[in-house]
Amino acid sequence: MPSTNGSRPVPAHEVVIVGAGLGGIGAGVALRRIGVEDFVIIDKWPRVGGTWLANTYPGVAVDVPSPVYNFSFQPRSRWSRFFAPGAELQRYAEEVVDRQGLRGKLRLGSGAVRGDFDEEHDLWRIRLEDGSEITARYVIGAVGGLEQPHNPEIPGFDDYTGKVMHSSRWDHDYDYGGKRVAVIGTGATALQLIPELAKDVSHLTVYQRRAIWIGPKVDFPMGPVANAMLNFAPLQRTVRFLGNVGVNAGLGAGLAISDYPRVTSLGMSVAENAMKAWLFTQVRDPELRSKLTPDYRFGCKRPSISNTYFKTFTRPHVELVTDAIEHFTPTGIVSADGREREFDMVVCATGFKVMEKGYTPPYPIYGRDGLELGEFWDAHRFQAYQGVSVPKFPNAFLIVGPYAFAPGSYIPLIESTSAHAARVIKEARRRGATRVEVRQEPHDRYFARMDERAKKTHLFTQGCITSNTYYINYQGDGAAFRPSTQLEMYWENRHFPLDDYRFTTASVRELQEATS
Structure with missing residues (x-):
């Protein structure tokens, strides 16, 4: 009081x-x-x-x-x-x-x-x-x-008896090594998670409702030299300013220049073609590549970056399912084509409310x-x-x-x-x-x-x-x-x-x- x-x-x-x-x-x-x-x-x-x-x-x-x-x-x-x-x-x-x-x-x-x-x-x-x-x-x-967390609203979800995890509530005590695992969702979280799961599971099935626009990830270790350079205050401030401008332009330019629809559309087309080219270098199978190509314009959803996501689907024990999920069973998931797949664990990479x-x-x-x-x-x-x-x-x-x-x-x-x-x-x-x-x-x-x-x-x-x-x-x-x-x-x-x-x-x- x-x-x-x-x-x-x-x-x-x-x-x-x-x-x-x-x-x-x-x-x-x-x-x-x-x-x-x-x-x-x-x-x-x-x-x-x-x-x-x-x-x-x-x-x-x-x-x-x-x-x-x-x-x-x-x-x-x-x-x-x-x-x-x-x-x-x-x-x-x-x-x-x-x-x-x-x-x-x-x-x-x-x-x-x-x-x-x-x-x-x-x-x-x-x-x-x-x-x-x-x-x-x-x-x-x-x-x-x-x-x-936003769990999927799918019939039978509560009837499933295997392990269920939302990506934001990860249970590190559960050992998924050598198990049959399903991932629902292919957003920004899933593209980080899926390549890591694929390293240890016996079989990985990914249920995709919509593909995601992905570009290459210019990532590298920040060794002593790079970190020492960033420790120089004027350089650090400059990098931070230019980096924020670049990120804002990459993620929000189309939203900021709404009064110029032709410019926005041209920019999106350039980005789409560049990301399609990146996908082509990672996946040569045209059918798989088609499934991984978004059917909506660049910028509709938050795009992301990865050097490993696309290639994960070329591995023999990884399956991409684009048929809609019909319902859960006590042991697995039934998709719209009538096929039931059984899993030990289901991961919901389905985002947030x-x-x-x-x-x-x-x-x-x-x-x-x-x-x-x-x-x-x-x-x-x-x-x-x-x-x-x-x-x-x-x-x-x-x-x-x-x-x-x-x-x-x-x-x-x-x-x-x-x-x-x-x-x-x-x-x-x-x-x-x-x-x-x-x-x-x-x-x-x-x-x-x-x-x-x-x-x-x-x-x-x-x-x-x-x-x-x-x-x-x-x-x-x-x-x-x-x-x-x-x-x-x-x-x-x-x-x-x-x-x-x-x-x-x-x-x-x-x-x-x-x-x-």
Whole structure:
């Protein structure tokens, strides 16, 4: 329970950050930059790292160059590879926590299960898994977008008696060596996992609904010389800047230049032909190559890179199945051609629930007038000002909200939205306000601008809706991405008009109500 100051409760903390992944860590650093020290970072996991702690499947690695995938305030110059394995990213998260002095701010092993805004006292009440409650003036939601596993909704799934694993919940105690294994899914996770599984299993069957666009992976060990060069600060900053520009261009250029559809289409055609050429060098069998060629335009789904994925399917004990899955049996899977294949283990590389009802957010959050955030988004579409704030949810900020992420590295996103939240909190402190809430008009203006831009992109104009892309949610919106450059994302989150928010104080409101 919060303490009291006279008759008014005082929250236990000024800020609660929900999530101790890179997003929550970045938010903590942003708060310290404005002089906020009374904050706590909570998480359901026993250690920091978020995605990089949860995902430990064989072959997991970052798909953005390691010298780019680090915070501007704490670059890392020691990587084992140009594309580092996931364990190194988790260790990097630990390093940031220690160097930035955040270790004492952590409360791990008990995540949030509900949030309620106390309108009378202008504070948030966060209920935790262990049954306790924590209060704070402000809350920053740093639960990542790739958080809630999406298991396939296939008849008979619960009847299967073999081992089942989702790629994000890997059971390292299970020995799959010499066993018959199935993988459902061929997205960015699967293309890292499949070549590793193929090394040890007796037979590997991959069920593909849609092929993925893949290019070569320019990966190499980062030896002492390369790491020493990156340790030279001016070079490190230059590499990081140019790398972020390149990644943003590679992953998000088509979304950022939606007003130039001919240029976008030409760029996609060039990329498609280059990736088809890469596939040709890896797979000479025309029938197999045809199965591995996407039937949708480049950019509809997040493309990826690999030097081993395609060649894995040329191995005699690896089978690619493109017939749809009809149902599970107690011992295996039946595909649309009527054939049943039996397995010892089934791996679901089926992604996450992104911008879906009941999962974004992953627990109920109640703002003013009893409005629940998930229900609001379900009824009125996913929306948030700069991807950070939603009307009727005072003193609350998001790190990865709707229309927040300009595709590229996640690090610039984290630094941008963290800076946004910190800037608002700093202004509220300056004004002595106890409540801050984004105004409806600027919020609606931003939502309309993003929605209009998104609907002009190739996702909606060149057939991407049928590609089963997570960029488009169940409402038919592109809320998972921000159709802009990361430069615009960076600038607007740091220079928005502060008058886009309404700053008020509980005591002043009470006086106004008493005299009205």
